[in-house]
Amino acid sequence: MQIDWLTVVAQIVNFLVLVWLLQRFLYRPIITAMARREERIETRLSEAKAARAEVEAEAERLRDQQQALQSSREEMLREARQEAADLRARLEGDIREEMEARRKTWRTHLQDEQDDFANRLRQRVGHQVIDIVGRVLRDYAGSDLASEVAGTFTDRIAELDAKARDKLVDAASRAAAPARVDSSVALDPDARTRISRAIHDSIAPDIEVEYHEDNALILGVRLTVGEQTVEWSAARFLHRLETTLDEVIEGGSRPRSGRAPATG
């Protein structure tokens, strides 16, 4: 067992050199490479984590967006349904109103037609009745309907109450035109004379009298002095007849409306 101190010193130097060389060529490069690799892996891991977090955030955002879209879609659908319901209700209301208006127009038209028909019927029936009555009077009683009418008219003038008579007198004094007598049947000269006389006696002694025929009167006489009119006719009887006819036409189901009864 011997120690060569020179060799010892040399070995110490050798060892220190080896430490330096290995530090230079082995430990430092290896540790640096490992550290860099770990750092890179760490970076990539953190990047992956960040990317994952980003993706999760994106997914969350998309979920929220989808939810918002869903809710807005439901809201829009609800609004659309509401609008459709409103529109339908409005259209139905419009149609109902239009139908009601048409029905009203139709009813008015029908009423008018009915009135017109009744009017014509009354006219025809009235004339027919008068014709029959005139024939009956002529054939069986030897009397004339015109003269009967004239007689009745003169009687009625004579029986006029004071107020009505005053109105007629007043109208005659202001009238520039002659008094007008309308009758449903042609009056013979005798009847005309009687009527003129009655007018002159009761209303105005010097008023001129004109005679006209008016089929609308059916049976009766109408005296017009200025703005005053006095009428005697069979209209009241004919009105009753018309009422009866109306009831027959409508089966008694429709009430009469807007019809002013004729005076007699």
Added chain:
Amino acid sequence: MEISPDAWVFYEWRGLSLNATIVFTWVVMALLVLGSWAVTARLSEGETVSRWQVALEVIVTTIRDQIAEVGADQPGRYLPFIGTLFLFIATANVLAVVPGYQPPTGSLSTTVALAVCVLVAVPLFSIGERGLGGYLRSYLQPTPLMLPFNIIGEASRTIALAVRLYGNVMSGTVIVGILISVAPFFFPVVMQVLGLLTGLIQAYIFAILAMVYIGSASRTRHKTENPSATNTGD
């Protein structure tokens, strides 16, 4: 029969002899440095790594983990010294299977040199850690009365390190030499194989003991600076 490679002189000039110990040390050094350089010159920092790089990384990482296991706070700080001790001794011992090769660790000069390095390294690392005053105070621990014993312990463990390694390696070589003369073939081969194992174990023991000595100096510091930590452990 040559017991020490120191006696095998290759060249002598003015009293300076170039013996086998130094030459084979250079061989080992060249092998280690060139091998390391060949691998680390083409280091990969990416995902694909060469086998040699993996091998070096495993070796370096293992040494670092062993240093950390002994209790060092910063294994990287001790890695060049301890790692080189292990790699040098291990390589020098493993190459013993090569015919004509004499392990430099079989020379007491080499082991003494390594032990002296450890002897110097312990106070150097300790002073680097805690300063000169702190290191010198550790000789007075636990009481100033222990000062001579601490100094004797320091010297004796250095001698023990040197002699342990020398004795193991030298004895292996000597035993093989004796067995060759007694039993020509079989036993020397077995003993060589056993010598490989012994060589690696010795390298490990030497390096770990060096680290334990250095680490014990660090632990002394921890004890003095953080007594509450030890009290709670009692």
